[in-house]
Amino acid sequence: DIVVVVGHQAEAVKAALQDYELRFVIQEPQLGTGHAVQVAMPAVPAGAGTVMVLCGDAPLISGESISALQLLHERTGAAVTVQTIELPDGAHYGRVVRDESGQVAAVVQAKDSQDRPDLLAIREINTGAYCFDATFLLEALTKIPKSPVTGEIYLTDLIHIARQQGRGVEALVDPDWEALLGINSRAELAGATRTVKRRINERHMDQGVTLIDPEATYIESFVSIGQDTVIYPNVYLQGRTAIGKDCLIESSVKIVDSILEQKVHVKMGSVITQSRVGAGVDIGPCAHLRPLSDLRRGVHVGNFVEVKKSVLHEGVKAGHLTYLGDAEIGAGANVGAGTITCNYDGVHKHPTIIGEGAFIGSNTALVAPVTVGAGAYVGAGSTITEDVPPGQLGIARARQVNKARRVVDKKKK
Structure with a gap:
């Protein structure tokens, strides 16, 4: 009592x-x-x-x-x-x-x-x-x-x-x-925090986790980390995060309330919140997984890719400068650089479905709700507002027109 x-x-x-x-x-x-x-x-x-x-x-x-x-x-x-x-x-x-x-x-x-x-x-x-x-x-x-x-x-x-x-x-x-020791000042609070941090880090190292610089690694008490995982400096692991065996977490990464399975590689500057990451996934550098992101085995999410409330099935690749929100992307699909899912109409969020093996060309806007079928292609620079059937090519961009350039001599005689 x-x-x-x-x-x-x-x-x-x-x-x-x-x-x-x-x-x-x-x-x-x-x-x-x-x-x-x-x-x-x-x-x-x-x-x-x-x-x-x-x-x-x-x-x-x-x-x-x-x-x-x-x-x-x-x-x-x-x-x-x-x-x-x-x-x-x-x-x-x-x-x-x-x-x-x-x-x-x-x-x-x-x-x-x-x-x-x-x-x-x-x-x-x-x-x-x-x-x-x-x-x-x-x-x-x-x-x-x-x-x-x-x-x-x-x-x-x-x-x-x-x-x-x-x-x-x-x-x-x-x-x-x-x-x-009691805590009666901000200095004493900082001292207690250092004590807790040191003890938590020592416990993980005793269990086979490699911390490159323990003094610059911040792990909260409910975090679990698998054996032979390597963690570089300035990493923040918070909440009930669980990291599997043989993972590599590079510098300046923040992971909150997320599950990472074995052999995950998180590159420098990435942020992961309330998400699940399958075995063998590599993330970043500078990627952002927002809440309810689910990356399945072997997914690649590259630099400056943001994922929110989306499922990326096995082997999906999104290498550069991409936003995937409220989306489900089939196994083996490739999402080109600069692709965005336009999921918000100003009032409601809408889903984007990309089928297995589909190829999304660079600089594509997918205006949800929209479905790109399995094996379909979308031409680079397209704004897709209608479904693309499986196996077909969707192109939605203005036709290029080349015209003779009128040369004007701006020099005054």
Whole structure:
């Protein structure tokens, strides 16, 4: 049972988490972490034995870290179990103060300790993740004082309260410090992003993917990549993109929510969005596959070709400077340079059908709805407004006329 406390930009947070089974409570005004838990407790089931508190500004915490914290808490029966890490510099984080026996005595806020250099020198900091005995938590929350410096109610004061009551306080020093840092600035957000990017890239390399320059390769967490695929720098793989084995992705390529089968070659500067690409297809350079493009096995889509909501069957070739929208193109058809499907009449989109083995000459405009039959030819420079039957030649252009040129001497004598 997960309760999310929201306040600032609450609706945006709810929208971001709408796909998860959560319950939300509003903290208004925002008076600190202790106040946030006070607001949340009425939503916690009455029979709960343990309450875990996690901070929303530490998004990289792993399932392993959460499980380790819970296991220590259950094993020791402590009232409070706090997660800590050790940093070279404690920065603005709360410092963990231990007594002579090494037990946690308190967590002090950095902003409340500016006159205590001895406290600021402590390198062990509080990550903001806790497990609490639910009965202790419900009672102790009523005893937290407001900070005389900020006026906030700090959850860390529960450690002092537990110690006063003779209750157990445990701390788990987690070794994965990079994943547990809070994000409180754009610089810290960039640092967390670098950590995630590095770990994702290392995982793919461990699984047999070659990244020519991992520092300049951007792969989101839900992307899958097959073994022996090679990825050049400045590539962005986003959403739920799946790339097969033995593919080659050249520099400056962006692929979003798309499926590429094995041995696909995507050349420099191409963009692929919400599309499917069959085995052995080569794309680009500088090609654009817009949503719902479906390129079947062995298709060639060359430089400055744009495809939108179209099916290109096996072996289709469209080499240069072409727009194919709302089209279905039969196997083995050839689409010449400068061909466009005129699919939009100003109100509605219309389909273009090109049959198997058809040949479309360069600089052709296919005014949809229109069908070019299997094995048909269309002469270069044609504007096709009527169907071309299978096996026939369609030509729709003005007849060329050559006339004698009248020479006028423009020089004045």
